[in-house]
Amino acid sequence: MSARILVVDDLAPNIHLLQVKLQAEYYDVLTARSGYEALEVAQSERLDLILMDAMMPGMNGFEACRRIKNNPDTWHVPIVMVTALEETKDRIRGLEAGADDFITKPIDDFNMMARVRSLLRLKMVTDQLLSHTGHTLSNSRSLLETIEKQRGRILLVDDHKRNAEKISTPLREKHQIVIESDPVKALRLAKTGVDAVIVSLVADSFDGLRVCASLKFNEESRDVPILVIGDPEDETRFVRAYDIGINDTIMRPIEVQELNARVQTLLRRKFYADSLRENFNENLEMVVADPLTGLGNRRYFDRAVEPLFDALETRDTAFSVMVFDIDHFKRVNDILGHDMGDQILKETAARLVTNMRAVDVVARYGGEEFMIAMPETKLGEALVAADRVRALIAGTPIFVDGEALQVTTSVGVAEAEPGESLRDVFKRADDALYKAKQSGRNKALPAAVRQAA
Template sequence: MSARILVVDDLAPNRNLLDVKLSAEYYDVLTAESGEEALEIAAKERLDLILMDAMMPGGMDGFEACRQLKSNPALYHIPVIMVTALEETKDRIRGLEAGADDFITKPIDDFNLNARVRSLLRLKMTTDQLMSHTGHTAENCRPMFDKIQGRAGRILLIGDEGGQPQKVAGMIGDTHEAIIETDPVEALRKAKSGIDLVVVSLVAKSFDGLRVCASMRFASETRDIPILAIGDPDDQSCFVRAFDIGVNDSVMRPVESQEVRARVNTLLRRKFYADSLRENFNEDLEMVISDPLTGLGNRRFFDRQVDPLFEALNAEGTNFSIMVFDIDHFKRVNDILGHDMGDQILKEVAARIVTNMRAIDIVSRYGGEEFMIAMPETTELDAFQAAERVRAFMAGTPIFVEGQALSITMSCGVAQVVRGEQLRDVFRRADSALYQAKRTGRNRVEAASANQAAAA
């Protein structure tokens, strides 16, 4: 499973519908029928996202449940999507002011739901990884979060007259610094120097707003800058593509000033929070355990991180599995396109792998074009399904490097760790499965048989 999601709705048919939709995407789904029950579950379970119905009869509606969740130092970091039949702007603002991170109206469109879920899960995963690296917890991060509540940001608005960037700048007011840019090339250059948030028009007539978003997500200097997209409500497919690219939030025209301010402030708070966590990294340790090209953990990092998993397996029987990914024909890519473009491909592949794994998974660049992943509390079947999802996403989405759309595929070997094995043993089995995937045509996932453990 890639994430654990809590669905909160007082009506069983609505809970069941969302359960089916999310389970089909391999999410682990929990359900609650009231705000009170949702808070109880959130206090006991590790959650990555909450889908909260706004209008629940009884003692606590979704707005109040969200407000209490966001006021709890142990729970406030969990993203919340409000799900409701209400379509009025004032209701969206009410949800955002209660602390909700996004808002979806019924009837729920599958593509729109999945795009927004993936966007917030990427954000949650980044925060979780930063907290894990720095040794912070949700509780001891709260003072840091409170400190940045009123901090001003530098906002870059990219659009032509069709997108009315001047109007949006006026809505932001004097709280933040707004910089307007109509030239997308110049905008991308400016985004690389001290910008905290980018607002992109998807209705610009002189340039493609989606391409601007894609370029920002590719460049390492702008990859972590939050993006707010503004577009037409009738063009849902454009919003879905924007979220797939990596846009963090969206506003539909006609733009309402209170909603813009609420969404801008939410995105900036999360940006400053992540920045503060990054500043707490131990620079020396980072150099020792990180791959400087991709930012992933390196082989030494991986070997150290999986030790507790072997201990838990041997002591308590807690399952975990290993994946070994390898980029197909990567030597040929380097020979034809050059090592600089090869490095860009490695960085993009690493980013895609990370965004499709859980926060608790251990992802590393093990060497060359090989990536190793450990999935705690996971059987070989679950790991195989997760690997197949990553493989399919990689094969189905071209990588853009210097204006070229490149089709890159990966092969993978998966093995569940057997009690008594050491890392070299399970790696040998997973690597053998990877070789089988390569030998049988590449762009495949193969699972190692548990029976091989005895012979390994």
């Protein structure tokens, strides 16, 4: 899992130690030596996770965490507080500041990597949810907070009654807890709809790892997040549990704040994924809203390119837009009739979508006009692709009712520039399309570079 992680600590040896450990797992690591510097890096760089030392001179980690979480541009980045303080009040202070999790010095490598992987998975699902719902960072916080207020149904699999009660009591304040000591019944319950499963590795009457494996084997429970509980000396079994596919671990003796943080992360990921799936299903008709061609419509295209503009502004990730227009289409409709025109539109749409990449956004923007957005593509590359597809359309007749029709298209291509809106990019691409029409049609021409204000 490739990700960019910011390590914040005022001591160089601590930074170096974490940097080496994280880079060994192929993460991209940035560093900051103070809370103030952490705020600057978080504002200027795209981050997937922050490891924040709690006690630093000047601005401590708690205050830096609070400011990052209150910033509309950075609130979504998960933060793990790293502290030598073991008092409960300090952990509560970190969670109140907005931290998603915490680890205690001296840092245990296994525990740290478990936290990192779990929160990176959450960040990935969060990004997907915001992208697919069309929400931006500035207007998505209320959406996610609404999702997080859901009451979760948690299955606890443990045959120690006292342990089970100790685990379930603090969780019952927010969630419904179902305790089951029989693994067969637990597997049956997991198939009926639960939001998370907690499995004990220290049970006497069943093998917790086998329960986890069965949960992941069954299709009905495969996607339910799993937290396993064991003793510190169970590290080998924890590693095996991750191999099976569990999501997180917690070691005994269990701190209530740590338990709540781990469970909340799992539930957030589950709720976000459920919402993403529901949003996809709800918008499926909108995505294929053009009944004639089967392509996305204008509304779909406008929403689909919003994440591309976000990536352009935050990560300088280029993308380009093409405007395809069927030449002399009005004449086709007037002479051959609308039924023939509809067949040409459908065949042109099919050729466009089958000759572009899977990541490209292809839509019928209106009439005989089609829009295509190419992520991570500069103008020169997009122009080559546009000309290739244009030549393919022109070089292969479209057969309608046994009659071969020669159809050509004109194309305008523009690369989005920082500060532009979709309307701006479309206008430049449309101007290039107009020039292609004026210069004889059946051409792909690049847009002019935007004039500086």
